[in-house]
Amino acid sequence: MTIHHQPNNDAPNKQLIDAVRAFNRFYTRQIGLLDEGLLKSAFSLTEARVLYELAHRDGLIATDLGRDLGLDAGYVSRLLKKFERLHLISRSTLVSDARQSSIALTQAGRNAFAPLNRDSHDQVAALLDRLPASEQDRLVKSMRTVQALLGESAEPRIPYLLRPLQVGDIGWITRRQGMLYTQDYGWDETYEALVAEILAAFVKSFDPKWERSWIAERDGEVVGSVFVVRKSPEVAKLRLLYVEPSARGLGIGKRLVEECIGFARAKGYKSLTLWTNDILTAARHIYQVAGFKLIEEEPHHSFGKDLVGQTWDLDL
Amino acid sequence: MTIHHQPNNDAPNKQLIDAVRAFNRFYTRQIGLLDEGLLKSAFSLTEARVLYELAHRDGLIATDLGRDLGLDAGYVSRLLKKFERLHLISRSTLVSDARQSSIALTQAGRNAFAPLNRDSHDQVAALLDRLPASEQDRLVKSMRTVQALLGESAEPRIPYLLRPLQVGDIGWITRRQGMLYTQDYGWDETYEALVAEILAAFVKSFDPKWERSWIAERDGEVVGSVFVVRKSPEVAKLRLLYVEPSARGLGIGKRLVEECIGFARAKGYKSLTLWTNDILTAARHIYQVAGFKLIEEEPHHSFGKDLVGQTWDLDL
DNA sequence: CCATTTACTTGACTGAGTCAATTATCGGCA
DNA sequence: TGCCGATAATTGACTCAGTCAAGTAAATGG
Incomplete structure (x- = not known):
């Protein structure tokens, strides 16, 4: 075995x-x-x-x-x-x-x-x-x-695989993020809607020259994703970083963020920014390690909860 | 057995x-x-x-x-x-x-x-x-x-079950519709994005007094769905009717449309309208049987294909 | 080249499961 | 009421699938 x-x-x-x-x-x-x-x-x-x-x-x-x-x-x-x-x-x-x-x-x-x-x-x-x-x-x-x-798998299992977005992914990511944050933090259905909205906009206005998506796949299942969009000619924005609980500990989150940074650098952006919430500590840790600095915090009421939003920036 | x-x-x-x-x-x-x-x-x-x-x-x-x-x-x-x-x-x-x-x-x-x-x-x-x-x-x-x-199932299987939207559903529906129409009609990823957009908007502006969703579930899996939104005080709009291929033939599509009609009547709408494409013949048949009349057809180029859009109306 | 391991064979079993016949009882029916 | 066919359980008589241990021949490794 x-x-x-x-x-x-x-x-x-x-x-x-x-x-x-x-x-x-x-x-x-x-x-x-x-x-x-x-x-x-x-x-x-x-x-x-x-x-x-x-x-x-x-x-x-x-x-x-x-x-x-x-x-x-x-x-x-x-x-x-x-x-x-x-x-x-x-x-x-x-x-x-x-x-x-x-x-x-x-x-x-x-x-x-x-x-x-x-x-x-x-x-x-x-x-x-x-x-x-x-x-x-x-x-x-x-x-x-x-x-x-x-059974014994013939080939040693590939821990994970990065690929660009395909049809079906944005729905899947929407679903999983919605379910996860509802389960873990009690957020309401508007979070799932927000994810759907962001992803819909990403696909519709997608500019391959300046933007990119990474889907982490394991055994044919999506286990993580991240998106980079063009906020301005000088600023790229990292969005919707997510790793399935079942696939955590494989370094997928770190890898996804590294890909984003590499892409943003290669495209000549001056900085990479992202918005997150303070309760998402695992993600925050990844951002910190990658060199992001906390720029701003502000409380807000969203997804049925009182939250503290954070903006993190990385100079490239 | x-x-x-x-x-x-x-x-x-x-x-x-x-x-x-x-x-x-x-x-x-x-x-x-x-x-x-x-x-x-x-x-x-x-x-x-x-x-x-x-x-x-x-x-x-x-x-x-x-x-x-x-x-x-x-x-x-x-x-x-x-x-x-x-x-x-x-x-x-x-x-x-x-x-x-x-x-x-x-x-x-x-x-x-x-x-x-x-x-x-x-x-x-x-x-x-x-x-x-x-x-x-x-x-x-x-x-x-x-x-x-x-095995022999103890209780006779429930063919399907209707319930309102829950967290995770809109992602799932987005995914399945995206994949289905890509597979069957070669539509591109913008269709999935459109579905995501429509559903996000539905959740965000949801008004339970005038709008409703129905999810058909079988053995814990989503096998169909439909949405009714308020287009104007007098007109309700049926959106995103869909039945999983594996669950067709159980009358789920018909039932979903009937629920919509019943709801629209009960809420006092004067008519129920919907927009679809002529190639979706199975859906068209359901609309016809339910009493919808074809009001308008117009060609359009969407989802990477040349299509003919149709507007169907039902007087309530 | 010798000791150890591996591939296969063989003899001697055993005991899991089969088959058919038998007994006791039941339910239905004239 | 008593008889008949069906069902529950038992028993005798098997058999044959699978085990165990010992043995042979070839390969492998120092």
């Missing part, structure tokens, strides 16, 4: 554990039901699994089968011997290692596997068929998520 | 079937891995499952166990006999039916089950612990989805 970033120190929530255990019981039964159907064939369940592997992957050796299917080496050996006796497989000793031999299905083996495969396919088709198309999609999507999370 | 709404007539997509089969293979192995850990106990896997059922449900009879765990009646009988010999369970013949007897764990039974239960719990905890908290949530959510879709 892969080593993941930031493993939890405290034990996972009991409710989550129970949910996973419930799912395991449920799916044990589910698999049992599906397997019942295949039992009438000449092959045992495990034999069928072995045939499946052989039919779908080339150049397997006995050890691979045992490892991937979780089978005893002796048992695999016996299974393969039986298959060989039935002329379902052929084995050829590897030149690279005379202990191993590459196993391949013969034509007879493929013929024997075909009906098994069809039955299994049809059974799953019948299962899916009970659901409307949209739910089939949801089901498969969820299964893929489970598999991705529990 | 439950009878679901609108089963598919045509066979499900092969890709989906293969994904489900891949998941089944994956999870077979996953369960195998988890079970290995429990093998050192004095009980077999099936015995542990039986004990689990007995520990968590009262008044079970032998048949229930066989049915719910997919076990042979004879085998269950023998298992129970063994448990009884070990004084782990007690059986009392039911007065209602002398063939059946209610099975309950004794204190010794509970004591025997406790370590098994703890081991299983700890194993799942260890599994979850490898993931950061946010991914644990994603995992469990996906598992619940799979279980809900494949």
Whole structure:
């Protein structure tokens, strides 16, 4: 299994554990039901699994089968011997290692596997068929998520990726910022509206020569963003910096702000300014570290709360 | 299993079937891995499952166990006999039916089950612990989805539910509309910006006396929405009608429009107007059926396309 | 080149789960 | 009331999937 970033120190929530255990019981039964159907064939369940592997992957050796299917080496050996006796497989000793031999299905083996495969396919088709198309999609999507999370990811996970805005992003950012600040600070729905307004204006008046957006994406999900707009020929403004709680601690916020500064410098702006609220301490810390200076503070009443707005500037 | 709404007539997509089969293979192995850990106990896997059922449900009879765990009646009988010999369970013949007897764990039974239960719990905890908290949530959510879709739903599913706007909705609607029209009609990012703008304005100037929003929600997900705004004291305007492709065919669009009409009537508006584009045929059909009349058409260039805008009115 | 590890095989089991026959009881019905 | 077909549970008789440990042959590493 892969080593993941930031493993939890405290034990996972009991409710989550129970949910996973419930799912395991449920799916044990589910698999049992599906397997019942295949039992009438000449092959045992495990034999069928072995045939499946052989039919779908080339150049397997006995050890691979045992490892991937979780089978005893002796048992695999016996299974393969039986298959060989039935002329379902052929084995050829590897030149690279005379202990191993590459196993391949013969034509007879493929013929024997075909009906098994069809039955299994049809059974799953019948299962899916009970659901409307949209739910089939949801089901498969969820299964893929489970598999991705529990399985070993083939490639080491990219911590995150920066890209420009695409369609769908501004809605997503609006939603997440709205929900986050409502949840964490009790702001009302007008904050979400403000974000929507700012982003709409950004897109409508976007000038690629002087402005830019950065979206931080992880595993295909937006986990952060920031925007730079032209306030005047000499002043750029950083807006709407945000990092998903689940992606904090990866340095995404810092990186986003650095990108903004770099961009503003490259474009010849004289200074970079931003407006924020004093309660957003995590963001403030990032601005401070990046060299921003607090210019002005003024109380205001917005989003249903009494807040203290702050203007921060950075000379470029 | 439950009878679901609108089963598919045509066979499900092969890709989906293969994904489900891949998941089944994956999870077979996953369960195998988890079970290995429990093998050192004095009980077999099936015995542990039986004990689990007995520990968590009262008044079970032998048949229930066989049915719910997919076990042979004879085998269950023998298992129970063994448990009884070990004084782990007690059986009392039911007065209602002398063939059946209610099975309950004794204190010794509970004591025997406790370590098994703890081991299983700890194993799942260890599994979850490898993931950061946010991914644990994603995992469990996906598992619940799979279980809900494949299992028999206890209560018949509510097709959908109408509710007013909440925080997060306007971002979501912006995103989905933006993505949908980009995908289906090739509109550019300015459409998403327009939606954001309209929704921001709606929230900011919202007057509950004269205006309203309806969000259609299914299984906790937004699947449609519509807004009514006050254009003038006599004219209400219907805006941003939208239904998720996955939720079409449930009459959500029709219902949303009907709500708008009802609201506009109740508030004493003289007419309800709306603006749309001729290519949105599904929506147009809904408007026609609801009694709207096409008032005006004019070509315009928006969202990167040549379009024909339409104004529809309904006298109330 | 020798010790250790790895890939595979084989003999000897066991015990999980199946199948069919049997008994006891129930519910329905003439 | 008594009979019949169905259901709940039990039991005997299996089998065969899977385990465990010991052994062989080849590879690997110092």
